[in-house]
Amino acid sequence: MVRIIKGALEDLFGGTFVGNVCSTFLFGILTVQVVLYYIRFPQDGKWIRRIVGFLWVAIVFQTVCMTKMIWWWHIQNYFNPQALAKPKWEFSSYHLATTIESVVVQSFFVYRIWGLSSNIYVIAPLQALVITQFAFATTLLIEADIALSFDEVAHKWNWLVRVWLAIQATCDALIAMLMTFLLWHRKTGFKRTDRAIDTMVYWSVATGSATCFQSIILMGIFSHFGFTFSALVFGITLSSMYPISMLTSLHMRSKVRKQLSAPSTSEPLKALRTKVVISRERGEFIALAPYQPSNLVVNIHRSQHKDSPRSNIDQLGRDQVCLSDAEASTLRNSNYSDVEFGSAK
Template identity: 25%
Template sequence: MDPASFDPNPTLGAVQIGVLVAYVLFGVATTQAYIYFSRFPDDSRRVKAFIVLVWSLDIAHSLCFGHVLYTFTILDFAQPQRLGAQPPKSLSVSTLFSGLTAAAVQGFYSYRIYLFTKKLFVPCILWFMALLHFAGRVLLFATTLHTPSILVYIQQWEWLITTNWGLSVATDVAISVTMVTVLYRRRSNAHRKTAALVDKLIVWTIETGLLTSATSLVMLGSFLKSKENFTWLAFHAIGTQLFTNSLIASMNSRASLRSRDPIALSSLSSNRPVPPGVHIQTVKHVTYEGEEVPPQKIPEDV
């Protein structure tokens, strides 16, 4: 980059804003993870391990972009021509971590669709799309390790970048549309309380799906419009954090749904609605000074 015509706003400024927003979102994800482990101690070890994995990938991605920002603003301070030189290796590694996070979250949502439908055809297509997107990220990671500059790399591999980001948008949209369709079909056979929960799930699905897909779409659009600046890099830093937040937030949302109607929520995973007038019996076992009292059944209407 020519120092005489260098404009720091769409380059260094964009990266700085993107990293700062990404760090705020990382703090939100960390808080969400703390809430999850506090509210759901009885979840299976596999689910807890999966949450830890995604959160750990988020940490690695944040550290990579912290190093990218430090390199651009401190190590290369007052040397704008260095922005056109070989990029820091941390930028390449961040591509790998972001691909892992996206594939994990998209795979989880695809598995959730399978649990609702008990059919493998559509989830397998979604898993294949997520795997193909991850394979593209691995290829991007491998090809950027030894590139002489970002601009040269964009000229050589623009087709790969646009295809990979476009596939990410397509996968997010396909998952959201499929989930909304499945929930809407389930809603037609549901009772009033269950239908209200389904409506809430549909809204959340649309919100989270639009958030991640819209960010990827804006990132792709900014890249195609202005390849010479780093606006697209700012959205790249933010996008991975949105995947992590949407996943953990969806896990925590179960608390509010269960508080509304736990029986209706459990019925969503079955093929028939729960009949009205269901009763839950809670058994309490009480002991007084070594004397055992028979269990007492206390009915609770739902």
């Protein structure tokens, strides 16, 4: 009986089966991400936690429907040619999941861009593009459910698939570029903060480009060949990539926080002896000369110069620099609030 399945049917059965297996594997990864998210970030807002749960439920719905569709094809109606020509509505579950997942995740990233820029002229066109791709995806879903024919969707509505995937890929690319641009211009020159920003930029580009490239590849394959093996594998797994990209972005905060709160190595005293002492009250400075033996020790507070969260300021401590008598006299006369005087032990 295997020899009967040739050409298009072989691609159709194989692509649906392999695509569902890959999607189930991605669903397992997403499940782990969701569980870890609820454990790590209990302080997140209710709406974000509910969105994460909703996305997980949508992928569960797709996995169950596609598995049921494969069972109906391969077991219950294997000898029925009419069943092979027209699938049940469950076959469109992966497109329904992709439609929902893409608009929710893209809107979430648009909201994050709004938090970085607060520019309505940037956010409004981007969100309008997201809604446009959702409208095309919904139209395609309705037409596919009405037709329930592979040939009609692959030929009559091929242009609709291309437009939808092109707009969707454009949204993903614009989101990744805007996130990169806004984060890059927030660099401060401090190594710790810049390292954290580099991490956010990397994951923004990685998550955005993954869904963008997959949409472009799917558009190219489907527009030329229709429901082939590769088109089905890329199409069925696309829905899982959106919530995974969102959860990856949410989990990225743990690494960024560790980078910001990690204790930095204190500078050697020899380097501090030539450091410039800055007064936050008067905006003036005194350059300390190279070390000269003295019994006087100056404690220089580092809190106002430290690149760390505000809550950790009290834990930063202070640096000690040995000064000559002349330098100590100059600092005393200047009344700098950043320094304290004491005797060397």
